Amino acid sequence: MLAEVVAALGSESSDVGAERLRIGGLTPLTSIDFPGRLAAVLFCQGCPWRCSYCHNPELLDATAPAALPWAQVHAFLDRRRGLLDGVVFSGGEPTLQAALPAALAQVRALGFEAALHTGGMYPQRLAALLPHLDWVGLDIKGPLHRHGVITGARGSGLRSRESLGHLLTSGVAYECRTTWHPGLFDADELVALADELAALGVTHWALQECRTPGGAPFALAPARIQALSARFASFTLRRA
Numbered sequence: 001m002l003a004e005v006v007a008a009l010g011s012e013s014s015d016v017g018a019e020r021l022r023i024g025g026l027t028p029l030t031s032i033d034f035p036g037r038l039a040a041v042l043f044c045q046g047c048p049w050r051c052s053y054c055h056n057p058e059l060l061d062a063t064a065p066a067a068l069p070w071a072q073v074h075a076f077l078d079r080r081r082g083l084l085d086g087v088v089f090s091g092g093e094p095t096l097q098a099a100l101p102a103a104l105a106q107v108r109a110l111g112f113e114a115a116l117h118t119g120g121m122y123p124q125r126l127a128a129l130l131p132h133l134d135w136v137g138l139d140i141k142g143p144l145h146r147h148g149v150i151t152g153a154r155g156s157g158l159r160s161r162e163s164l165g166h167l168l169t170s171g172v173a174y175e176c177r178t179t180w181h182p183g184l185f186d187a188d189e190l191v192a193l194a195d196e197l198a199a200l201g202v203t204h205w206a207l208q209e210c211r212t213p214g215g216a217p218f219a220l221a222p223a224r225i226q227a228l229s230a231r232f233a234s235f236t237l238r239r240a
């Protein structure tokens with residue numbers, strides 16, 4: 001499994017072992033980050049994007065040293081065999097690191113199911129990982145014309161749509177989610193985004209309201225929420 005994944009990641013990553021994965025933090029138990037599973041969350045260091053609402057700014061620096069050595073993480077997971085169902089790779093952006101496939105392989109070898117939280121900025125890497133994942137939470141930050149402003153990375157919207165295509169084709173269980181407040185894009189654009197995602201084949205969408213510090217209160221009208229919900233087989237609203 002490892003060989004085929006690292007091959008897809010490119011030759012420069014083919015010798016990157018799990019011990020090189022820089023983990024910035026660990027949540028030992030969650031019941032909400034991997035639906036239906038009791039899981040640990042590994043927060044991977046580094047992200048190439050700079051969303052204004054990022055809740056993990058301490059994880060953004062890709063050059064920061066690991067807070068937890070992989071050996072320590074592995075030993076922790078080994079002790080949790082039979083107690084946890086799965087492991088979530090979150091971030092930061094896990095697919096930034098070439099050591100991710102090796103770490104994923106070790107997690108699977110311990111008998112855990114595996115989930116990934118990603119912004120989809122590396123579509124080919126995600127495609128290579130998908131056969132070895134049980135669930136993916138994919139962020140779609142906004143409409144294509146707003147995406148680059150939200151992430152601070154030109155072209156990020158197209159990358160996320162390419163990743164979405166790989167995810168939907170794979171058949172892997174997923175949640176597509178969008179963090180929103182009116183300062184990012186307006187409610188009409190939010191509806192247009194829902195239309196776009198539904199047309200692309202998304203059936204599971206979560207809308208996560210986000211308040212900015214000092215920002216004005218806002219609330220989507222119930223009729224608007226109903227209209228958004230009607231576009232998807234599964235719709236979740238996470239209030240700010």
Ligand code: SF4
Nearest residue numbers: 047049050051054092
């Ligand atoms: S993609 Fe995620 S981790 Fe990266 S800056 Fe945006 S919110 Fe933060």
